[in-house]
Each structure stands twice: as C-alpha cells, then as structure tokens.
Amino acid sequence: GAGVSQTPSNKVTEKGKYVELRCDPISGHTALYWYRQSLGQGPEFLIYFQGTGAADDSGLPNDRFFAVRPEGSVSTLKIQRTERGDSAVYLCASSLGGGPSYEQYFGPGTRLTVT
C-alpha cells in the first residue's frame, strides 16, 4: 500500500511569509507525528496527534508554528512569519496507534528554504 506522502517536496519562501506543509499518513493510522531536521542534525520532535487532537505539542518551538488534523487523517503544519532559522527538512510520520509500541513510518519530507 501507499506510504506516508508529503507535499510539497521543496518549498522556497521569503522571510516573513506564511507557509503550509501537508502530510498524508498511511491509511488507517491514527497517530501522526511531525519532526524537523536541520542540516547536520537528527530529526527533532515537534508535535504528535492521536486522531484529530494534538496529544503532545511540546516540541513546537514557538507560537509561529501550528498544526492541525481536522478529520483525523491529513495534517497540515503551518508556519507564520517565517524566519531564516526555520529552514530545515520537515518530516512527517504515522503509526497504527499511539505510543512507543507502534512503529513510526516516515514520509520523504518537505525541504523548506527561507530566503
């Protein structure tokens, strides 16, 4: 079956603009995660959804970052007033259920460049 997909694959935006990044999880997966990977670093956790609700958003760096999952499937990560430091690869993962007993499956990522 289809894996996790993310769109766009690449996004270039100017400082101060608003961007939306989309994640389509594996069908039937109730848990969805967003991570951010800066150059030369490992991925860092941003937010975790169980169904439609954000169960843990402790990794969001500040209030410019927001994510939604209104129907419990597709999720959108929204970044307001982008800054050059937001440039990174944004990875999405999904799992059949929430918690450490369920393996997370990763999408190819969206590379965001803020100029």
Next chain:
Amino acid sequence: KQEVTQIPAALSVPEGENLVLNCSFTDSAIYNLQWFRQDPGKGLTSLLLIQSSQREQTSGRLNASLDKSSGRSTLYIAASQPGDSATYLCAVNSNSGYALNFGKGTSLLVTP
C-alpha cells in the same frame, strides 16, 4: 531529557570491510531502539528495531545490538558495499513518551 550520541560522525571505508557504528543514550528507561538509514534528500528507512528486552536483531548483513544498562547500541555492517553509503541514524523511544529521540547520525561512505 534523553540525549542520544552517535560516534563517529563520519566514516569512510573501502568496499568489503566490516564496520561498526555506535550509539549511546543517557536514560536507560527505553521502550525500544531503532536504526534508520537516510539517503541524501530522502526520508528515513527503518533498518532494525530492538525492543528493550532484546539483546540484538539481525537483517541480512546488518546486526544491531543493545545493552540497555550501559546505554549503548551498535550497528554492525558486514561486507560493506558502495550502496551502503548513506547517513545512519539511531533513535530511542522512551517508556512514557511518543517522540523518537534521534542522534545526529553517522555519515558513511563506502568506496569501490
């Protein structure tokens, strides 16, 4: 806070060599540990997942070990090939959390 460290940061070996990548973590209260492969510009491919109760897992030329009490894991790659060139990431899942804690990775280059 769980800290995951990977050594070395980069490694270059000639084709055919056996090699070991190291991962250490500071909090031994883990649920499982996972090794991933990441090719340039790509997402993460899961290689091996070791539960906290296990000592090792094997898949083809790959063998991962886990010593939870000492906070260490190794990924052993036998008879390396140029196609093994990639970044290898270690990630730890804690007993109580949802997020994977990643190391910075080891960038591997296998030369023909």
